[in-house]
Amino acid sequence: MPLPQPAAAPPALAAVPSSPSTMSAGTVVLVLALLLGIQPVTTDLYLPALPALTDGFNAPMSQAQLTLSALLLAFGLSQLLWGPLSDRFGRRPILLLGLAAYTLAAVGSALAPSMAQLIVWRTVQGAAMGAAVMGARAVVRDLYLPEMGARVMSKGLSGLGLIACVSPPLGGLLSDFFSWRASLLVLAVFGAVSLVVVALRFQETVQRKNPGALQPATLVRTWASIVRHPTFVAYTLLATASYSVLFTFLAASSFIFIKVLGMGKTAYGLAMFSSAFSYFAGTFLCRRLLPRFGVRHTVAIAGALSLSGGTLIGIFGLAGWHNVWAILAPFWLVMVAHGVHQPCSQSGAVGPFPQAAGAASALNGFAMMLAAFGVGGWLGGRFDGTVFPLTNGIWFFSVLIAAAAWTLVQKYGEPARKTA
8 A cells, every 4th residue: 555645844944944053063063973973983893803802701603793783772772762751851861861871881891701791781882872873863853954954964974984984993903902892991981072072062952842752642643653654664764774784794794804704803994994984975975966966866876876886795795706805895885875875864764753853763763773683683693604694685785775765765755955
């Protein structure tokens, strides 16, 4: 049965922000970069140390994968609570609480005496991280309408890209010269810095708090109206497929590049830097394409890049070209496209819900992390000493990205609106 067409937004709203704010544009972008960047620094920085961590605890690979997949499941689930809480009490108190809990959990992770305790602390860390990332997406909707929100989000994600560029090489160096615990301790420093910036510079962006946001009946009605909205469905499927291809690489590449293909940890960190830089470049490409082509056509162009890169990786794997460059070089195309898909899809999914931006952001994030948890579980049981879990996984999700970008987003995605 076809989904109902979304109602068009009043043209008069196209050129004004959603909510007044006295924060400067630079402050908004800085806060967004830190809040969004907390996700890659939490996942990417310790990836080069993951094999050493596994050896240090004499634990199976499946348990090491759980330190990542459990974190992401908690990250996704927690947003379902953080979102309504932020609609009820505002973004600022939720961000402060989440960042404080994240910093404490990062210290606990670095000092964990066993793999079991490390998994517990990483789970707490993931739940706290949910407040930061959910809050960032909701803040964009508080302050901007969808097309301008996509541009501002792309600037925040450029900051995320810089953090993602630095994280893997830094993690590799820390693991080589110190230990995997040093990699996790850096996360506590990042959390503390972010907490201080938010405490000193961030001003509340919710103009009218929703006193009924936490009432069960209201919450159910809100969630139901969000998940039925075709624009939310289209952009959330795109965001989920795009994040799934990234998570496939994050979860599998350290073991395959280091254990299967014989890459050093520092070299692996540099390989991760190159993919993060490609993503960083993609966020700039997004800002160049949006004014010229609009959101729908920009996403369609990026879908072609995703499919091209993923298909090359899959074909090279089937052809027996099992080396780092046969995977990494085509993956740069996928990451450039990821830098376009994420700001467009995250802003687009939340755009129709100015009075429930926290709840919409939470559901969008939950969908992405639920998919990532499923991908992590699937990968955990399929490492067989070959590159195929990685190459076939990337190929599969690149096809899904293109399908979502070329069909649902074209039909239900809200058209871009020209702004000054």
